[in-house]
Amino acid sequence: MPRAPRLNRDLKCDVCIVGAGIAGLSIAYELGKRGKKVAVLDDGKIGGGQTQVTTSHLVNELDHRYESIEKVRGADGARLAAESHSAAIDRIGAIALQEGIACEFERLDGYLFAPSDGKLEDLDREFEAARRTGVIKVDRQPKAPIASFDTGPCLRFQGQGQMHPLMYLAGLSRAILQRGGEIFGSTHADKIEGGNPALVQTANGTVTAAAVVVATNSPVNDLVALHTKQAPYITYAIGARLANDASDRALYWDTAEPFHYVRFRTVRKRPGSQTTNLLIVGGEDHRTGTANDGDELFARLEQWTRERFPTVSEVEYRWAGQIMDSIDGLAYIGRNPHDKDNVYIVTGDSGNGMTHGTIAGMLIPDLILGVENPWADLYDPKRVVLSAAGPFVRDTASMAVQYGKWLTPGDLSSIEQLKPGEDGVLRGGIKKIAVYKDEHGQVTQKSAVCPHLGCIIAWNSTEQTWDCPCHGSRFSPTGDVVNGPANGPLNDIE
Numbered sequence: 001m002p003r004a005p006r007l008n009r010d011l012k013c014d015v016c017i018v019g020a021g022i023a024g025l026s027i028a029y030e031l032g033k034r035g036k037k038v039a040v041l042d043d044g045k046i047g048g049g050q051t052q053v054t055t056s057h058l059v060n061e062l063d064h065r066y067e068s069i070e071k072v073r074g075a076d077g078a079r080l081a082a083e084s085h086s087a088a089i090d091r092i093g094a095i096a097l098q099e100g101i102a103c104e105f106e107r108l109d110g111y112l113f114a115p116s117d118g119k120l121e122d123l124d125r126e127f128e129a130a131r132r133t134g135v136i137k138v139d140r141q142p143k144a145p146i147a148s149f150d151t152g153p154c155l156r157f158q159g160q161g162q163m164h165p166l167m168y169l170a171g172l173s174r175a176i177l178q179r180g181g182e183i184f185g186s187t188h189a190d191k192i193e194g195g196n197p198a199l200v201q202t203a204n205g206t207v208t209a210a211a212v213v214v215a216t217n218s219p220v221n222d223l224v225a226l227h228t229k230q231a232p233y234i235t236y237a238i239g240a241r242l243a244n245d246a247s248d249r250a251l252y253w254d255t256a257e258p259f260h261y262v263r264f265r266t267v268r269k270r271p272g273s274q275t276t277n278l279l280i281v282g283g284e285d286h287r288t289g290t291a292n293d294g295d296e297l298f299a300r301l302e303q304w305t306r307e308r309f310p311t312v313s314e315v316e317y318r319w320a321g322q323i324m325d326s327i328d329g330l331a332y333i334g335r336n337p338h339d340k341d342n343v344y345i346v347t348g349d350s351g352n353g354m355t356h357g358t359i360a361g362m363l364i365p366d367l368i369l370g371v372e373n374p375w376a377d378l379y380d381p382k383r384v385v386l387s388a389a390g391p392f393v394r395d396t397a398s399m400a401v402q403y404g405k406w407l408t409p410g411d412l413s414s415i416e417q418l419k420p421g422e423d424g425v426l427r428g429g430i431k432k433i434a435v436y437k438d439e440h441g442q443v444t445q446k447s448a449v450c451p452h453l454g455c456i457i458a459w460n461s462t463e464q465t466w467d468c469p470c471h472g473s474r475f476s477p478t479g480d481v482v483n484g485p486a487n488g489p490l491n492d493i494e
Contacts, residue, residue, distance in 0.1 A: 001169070002173045004042070006185065010205045011182070011206075013182075014037045014209060015210065015212070016039050018200060018213065019049070019213075020040050020041075020046045021051035021217065022353060022358065025173060025176065026360060026361025027361050027364050028172075028183075030361045032180070038182070040176070040181065042185050042186075043189070049217055051166070053320070054354060055280050056354055058354055058355060060135070061253075063259075063350060064350060065129070065329075066126060067126050073385070075132060079132075082134075082135035084359050084378070086135055086136075086159070087362065088358035092161070092354075092358055096163070104167065107159060108162065108249065108250050108251060112255065113143075113151035113153070113155075113252070120153055123155055130155075137158040139155070144252060148310050149308040190202055190203065192212060198210065214336070214345045217484065218483065220484035221339075221487075222345070222485065229348075230326045230327065231287065232322055232471065233286065233323045234320050235351075236294065237282035239280050241277070241278060241279075242309070243312075243313050278316070278317075281304070285323070294320065323351050326347075332345060333379035335381065335382070336381060337381055344367065418435060421438065423459045425458070432456055436477040438477075450473050451488055452473050455468050457469075457475065473486035
């Protein structure tokens with residue numbers, strides 16, 4: 001990665017972008033190509049958020065499926081979704097070629113199949129809905145080309161893709177810097193305000209700009225407007241070594257609930273060394289903060305993998321990431337609702353963050369520069385989708401249940417219960433306290449109340465984070481914020 005120094009001065013630019021992931025850097029790159037001076041701020045490192053944990057499927061067959069999108073957004077909405085995600089795959093390939101980015105970009109087919117107890121009618125309905133977009137290249141196949149497992153009838157989607165996301169961001173960053181843009185890491189945006197000019201205040205300097213874009217996975221500048229229209233989910237992934245030559249190389253997805261997703265990667269650890277084939281498999285999603293059984297979920301994922309790919313020898317990598325699931329399965333990209341006209345946001349990746357982030361790179365510069373874009377209404381953050389009220393009501397009810405945890409006892413009766421390296425929630429009178437004991441026995445106590453909107457956090461032993469089940473804020477064991485919408489740490493205990 002190029003060096004991203006900490007901001008140490010006041011700065012003026014055309015557009016300030018908060019967030020150095022796929023969305024923020026795609027927007028900065030496209031604006032730089034149009035001659036705009038951009039400044040990107042991130043409170044961590046380049047690509048240090050959810051982009052670094054993606055399994056990087058570049059697809060126009062979306063996680064929420066076209067049958068669902070067509071019901072909610074109509075035939076035109078489904079067509080525009082297919083068109084925009086197809087364009088995003090093309091754009092990534094074109095940028096990699098034009099900028100000479102060695103990011104393992106590759107075109108390949110994707111296969112959607114039903115689980116053994118699934119209904120083939122689901123595939124039939126998705127096939128017809130995808131064909132009606134007029135964009136998706138899809139056909140029926142008797143089975144997916146997995147040599148060791150018979151999937152049964154499946155759908156083949158042509159023209160999908162994959163890449164190494166951090167290699168791609170490294171190349172984007174270099175291109176941004178070469179065009180005069182600036183990227184600052186370890187720089188927390190304390191306050192973001194629209195107006196003339198827009199202001200982004202940090203501890204060591206203020207950025208003034210004609211426009212500001214918040215691309216922080218979950219917006220840190222908004223309390224309610226977007227967070228009641230999306231829900232956070234944790235998804236799990238493993239990287240397993242393959243003993244064979246990966247001749248069945250493709251993308252694979254099933255229609256299980258929760259569904260699984262698979263891709264291959266060939267790794268050469270150093271120049272001239274022998275290559276290794278890895279199988280990257282994800283799934284077992286659940287609502288953030290509602291489960292703490294990561295070991296069991298990883299075991300399920302490994303079992304599912306070995307049943308279909310028996311040449312897997314050992315699992316070398318295990319990790320998890322967070323998805324922000326929108327009401328209709330499409331991201332929120334555009335002007336921030338109830339804000340000044342020069343404040344823009346990107347959120348609601350809905351499991352397709354690589355292409356949604358790239359779409360943001362094509363759409364938001366058009367909005368800033370006053371250029372008409374056919375996708376603007378589709379992704380407009382202020383949209384209201386009444387036909388998706390069922391999932392919206394269920395998620396709202398789930399959030400309401402979480403606030404009831406104010407009244408429950410903690411999962412600890414005393415700090416002495418904790419072993420070194422463990423965390424837990426302790427009730428102290430009317431307060432709930434998040435307690436962490438490090439490996440040396442040093443105890444840290446913070447408020448267990450999320451500073452975003454007051455939900456009680458829960459411990460995630462797999463990721464070693466405190467997670468908010470209401471809106472997806474996440475914190476380190478000692479209370480530092482690692483994922484919005486909270487924009488600051490857990491509060492101290494008085």
